[in-house]
Amino acid sequence: xxxxxxxxxxxxxxxxxxxxxEAGHEVVGVHLALSRQPGTLRTxxxxxxxxxxxxxxxxxxxxxxxxxxVWDFSERFKLDVVDDFIAEYSAGRTPNPCMRCNERIKxxxxxxxxxxxxxxxxxxxxxxxxxxxxxxxxxxxRAAAWAKDQSYxxxxxxxxxxxxxxxxxxxxxxxxEIRAEAxxxxxxxxNKPDSHDICFIPDGNTRxxxxxxxxxxxxxxxxxxxxxxxxxxxxVAFTIGQRKGLNVGYPTDDGKPRFVLEIRPKTNEVVVGPxxxxxxxEVAGTKFSWAGLDPLASGFIxxxxxxxxxxxxxxxxxxxxxxxxxxxxxxxxxxxxGDAKGPELIVRPHExxxxxxxxxxxxxxxxxxxxxxxxxxxxxxxxxxxx
Amino acid sequence: MTIYLDHAATTPMRPSVVxxxxxxxxxxxxxxxxxxxxxxxxxxxxxxxxxxxxSVGADSVEITFTSGxxxxxxxxxxxxxxxxxxxxxxxxxxxxxxAEHHATIDAVEWMRTHEGAVLDWIPVDALxxxxxxxxxxxxxxxxxxxxxxxxxxxxxxxxxxSEVAELAKAVGVPVHVDAVSALGYVPIDFHAAGxxxxxxxxxxxxxxxxxxxLVIARSASVTPLIxxxxxxxxxxxxxxxxxxxxFAAAAREATVALAEEAARLxxxxxxxxxxxxxxxPEAVLRGDTENRLPGNAHxxxxxxxxxxxxxxLDVAGFSVSTGSACQAGVPEAxxxxxxxxxxxxxxxxxxxxxxxxxxxxxxxxxxxxxxPGAVEQARAAGYSDRVTVLGH
Numbered sequence: 143x144x145x146x147x148x149x150x151x152x153x154x155x156x157x158x159x160x161x162x163x164e165a166g167h168e169v170v171g172v173h174l175a176l177s178r179q180p181g182t183l184r185t186x187x188x189x190x191x192x193x194x195x196x197x198x199x200x201x202x203x204x205x206x207x208x209x210x211x212v213w214d215f216s217e218r219f220k221l222d223v224v225d226d227f228i229a230e231y232s233a234g235r236t237p238n239p240c241m242r243c244n245e246r247i248k249x250x251x252x253x254x255x256x257x258x259x260x261x262x263x264x265x266x267x268x269x270x271x272x273x274x275x276x277x278x279x280x281x282x283x284r285a286a287a288w289a290k291d292q293s294y295x296x297x298x299x300x301x302x303x304x305x306x307x308x309x310x311x312x313x314x315x316x317x318x319e320i321r322a323e324a325x326x327x328x329x330x331x332x333n334k335p336d337s338h339d340i341c342f343i344p345d346g347n348t349r350x351x352x353x354x355x356x357x358x359x360x361x362x363x364x365x366x367x368x369x370x371x372x373x374x375x376x377x378v379a380f381t382i383g384q385r386k387g388l389n390v391g392y393p394t395d396d397g398k399p400r401f402v403l404e405i406r407p408k409t410n411e412v413v414v415g416p417x418x419x420x421x422x423x424e425v426a427g428t429k430f431s432w433a434g435l436d437p438l439a440s441g442f443i444x445x446x447x448x449x450x451x452x453x454x455x456x457x458x459x460x461x462x463x464x465x466x467x468x469x470x471x472x473x474x475x476x477x478x479x480g481d482a483k484g485p486e487l488i489v490r491p492h493e494x495x496x497x498x499x500x501x502x503x504x505x506x507x508x509x510x511x512x513x514x515x516x517x518x519x520x521x522x523x524x525x526x527x528x529x
Numbered sequence: 530m531t532i533y534l535d536h537a538a539t540t541p542m543r544p545s546v547v548x549x550x551x552x553x554x555x556x557x558x559x560x561x562x563x564x565x566x567x568x569x570x571x572x573x574x575x576x577x578x579x580x581x582x583x584s585v586g587a588d589s590v591e592i593t594f595t596s597g598x599x600x601x602x603x604x605x606x607x608x609x610x611x612x613x614x615x616x617x618x619x620x621x622x623x624x625x626x627x628a629e630h631h632a633t634i635d636a637v638e639w640m641r642t643h644e645g646a647v648l649d650w651i652p653v654d655a656l657x658x659x660x661x662x663x664x665x666x667x668x669x670x671x672x673x674x675x676x677x678x679x680x681x682x683x684x685x686x687x688x689x690x691s692e693v694a695e696l697a698k699a700v701g702v703p704v705h706v707d708a709v710s711a712l713g714y715v716p717i718d719f720h721a722a723g724x725x726x727x728x729x730x731x732x733x734x735x736x737x738x739x740x741x742x743l744v745i746a747r748s749a750s751v752t753p754l755i756x757x758x759x760x761x762x763x764x765x766x767x768x769x770x771x772x773x774x775x776f777a778a779a780a781r782e783a784t785v786a787l788a789e790e791a792a793r794l795x796x797x798x799x800x801x802x803x804x805x806x807x808x809x810p811e812a813v814l815r816g817d818t819e820n821r822l823p824g825n826a827h828x829x830x831x832x833x834x835x836x837x838x839x840x841x842l843d844v845a846g847f848s849v850s851t852g853s854a855c856q857a858g859v860p861e862a863x864x865x866x867x868x869x870x871x872x873x874x875x876x877x878x879x880x881x882x883x884x885x886x887x888x889x890x891x892x893x894x895x896x897x898x899x900x901p902g903a904v905e906q907a908r909a910a911g912y913s914d915r916v917t918v919l920g921h
Contacts, residue, residue: 170840170844209843209844211836211839211840211843212836213836213913214836214861214913215913215914217913217914218913218914218917221914222917245920246917246920249919249920250917250918250919250920251913251917253919254910254917254918254919255837255910255911255913258837258906258909258910258911259837259840259841259906259907259910260841260906298920300919300920302919303919303920
């Protein structure tokens with residue numbers, strides 16, 4: 143196959159490209175230029191798409207012996223990832239920009255361009271597996287390296303995207319083996335630190351960055367009964383479940399710490415309450431997708447709208463929780479602020495989920511298989527007000 | 530077999546240059562040393578200086594060797610600016626063309642940020658030619674210098690150097706000319722041009738990378754960038770005698786047979802242009818059709834991203850460029866094309882094909898045959914900022 147190896151300049155994508163070559167594919171390395179200000183060097187694990195990353199990627203491609211190019215997707219990245227991130231936070235939701243980048247850039251803008259230019263697949267250094275069932279249908283599965291598993295951030299991929307995706311690292315049991323392999327191959331990036339945080343916020347200060355972009359104004363911190371407990375310096379920078387930085391006085395009336403329960407960007411209010419009030423009995427949204435066959439075609443349900451058992455994961459590295467899910471038809475009268483009209487995916491965890499924000503992605507698993515995902519738009523508290 | 534059609538980026542080193550370079554490399558002796566070995570190296574260096582001077586119609590005393598074109602341009606612009614401001618009279622304006630090479634643009638921007646220079650940008654027309662009337666209006670005693678290209682490195686348009694020089698001379702303003710892409714392709718007569726300083730580079734004419742020169746008129750004054758042993762008129766640092774010898778060999782060859790070679794390249798280039806326009810009728814030739822570098826062909830292909838085209842042609846065995854190679858590997862719409870009035874999507878479909886001494890008619894024919902398929906496929910891929918179909 144003709145394979146485009148997306149090379150970030152990190153160790154994972156370098157090894158993935160080398161493995162694709164050894165698997166017999168005709169491989170070309172491509173580095174994505176996502177920032178319009180690439181003139182910086184990395185500091186530790188921060189930053190992305192810098193000159194240094196581009197040079198590291200090119201050096202690895204040279205060592206592997208594959209052609210290397212830089213393709214500019216900075217405009218799409220700005221529109222689909224950065225602007226979306228700002229808009230989501232401004233609306234009081236907590237987006238995951240890495241998922242958005244996978245969905246719209248790596249496995250959309252890049253993949254479409256690659257296919258148009260004659261490639262069969264895009265290979266990345268993600269830790270995940272693609273498995274084909276007996277009928278040739280592709281399924282997305284967790285990586286062998288559970289600790290590094292990135293199937294969550296790939297949960298947004300659709301059947302069409304999976305059809306052209308390749309994850310050469312999926313079967314490796316640990317990151318240490320990838321680093322060892324990189325060292326053996328002589329890659330200069332063998333010991334390069336993993337990247338953390340959000341690549342377009344190089345100093346890691348998300349709150350400051352957001353305040354810069356959307357402005358931050360002082361507002362009120364309320365309890366669940368609407369009583370004013372204090373002031374905050376801008377609602378958008380808070381996330382649900384956050385405890386630090388609230389400044390509502392200590393000890394509180396009941397002696398328990400307060401957590402962010404709700405963010406109301408329109409009124410610039412932050413609602414806080416005890417930890418128990420973070421518990422959710424249901425999460426739901428109308429923006430969902432299936433990574434391969436849907437539950438009906440997979441045989442998990444026998445008729446549309448029926449419930450099925452699965453595990454739900456709401457963060458890249460949180461534990462999957464047993465849950466029951468179903469698709470409710472649009473006619474059930476969903477009224478979600480900021481969500482699209484249409485059928486809704488409803489997920490009920492068997493134990494309450496703690497501290498989940500609208501905007502976060504709920505990825506559904508059956509065993510190691512990623513079934514699909516839904517952007518959470520609506521949540522139901524497990525605890526009524528006043529408890 | 531790869532076909533090299535990117536001579537504007539760099540040129541294959543001529544075999545005679547490789548030989549001259551190799552023979553000079555083991556020669557022991559610092560040209561500044563007093564002993565006989567030093568004097569032998571000095572002789573090598575000065576013969577080289579004379580040859581380079583002859584190739585541009587200058588005297589050898591007017592040649593200051595540099596590490597290349599970029600240093601020469603920086604020395605020309607900053608050096609003239611500082612010298613013009615050293616006598617107590619403040620002259621903050623730099624009159625500079627919009628479609629210059631990045632070496633010029635970044636140097637003058639730096640002068641604005643760090644030295645308080647005021648930049649007065651000369652517009653270019655749709656063909657990339659600077660507006661002489663604008664220069665005439667802009668010239669005054671408060672102008673530190675004018676900086677312009679001899680020939681545009683992207684679209685190949687030749688610039689009205691003598692006209693500008695004459696206007697500037699009338700008000701006593703020095704002119705720096707970036708002739709890096711012109712040397713070896715069009716005749717350059719420094720004295721006849723009447724400019725204060727002129728930048729050239731060896732690797733664009735079959736010489737090695739790492740050697741260039743700023744030609745500084747006897748009457749002009751340039752403040753050095755690099756201080757030390759004062760080995761040259763406007764530059765310190767131990768002289769690279771072998772580099773100078775190689776530069777001289779390349780300059781000699783490139784200018785001795787210039788008329789014949791330029792005529793040969795013009796024929797090839799016109800075949801290329803006609804071939805491209807026949808194969809891809811919607812291709813638009815950019816730059817001046819008549820007054821352009823003999824080896825330069827530059828097109829925009831509507832609906833194509835230049836980097837897609839470049840990739841497809843590279844895979845097919847053709848080395849071409851989307852424009853200037855100096856943008857940190859990040860493809861951006863060319864500022865030259867934007868200055869010529871193109872919109873960003875159009876400018877993104879740019880491809881520069883530059884022919885040189887090694888180019889044959891067969892290579893041009895192969896390129897013309899390969900191009901339509903690449904254009905069709907690149908058009909299918911579209912612009913990289915288009916809305917995606919995948920994703921949800």
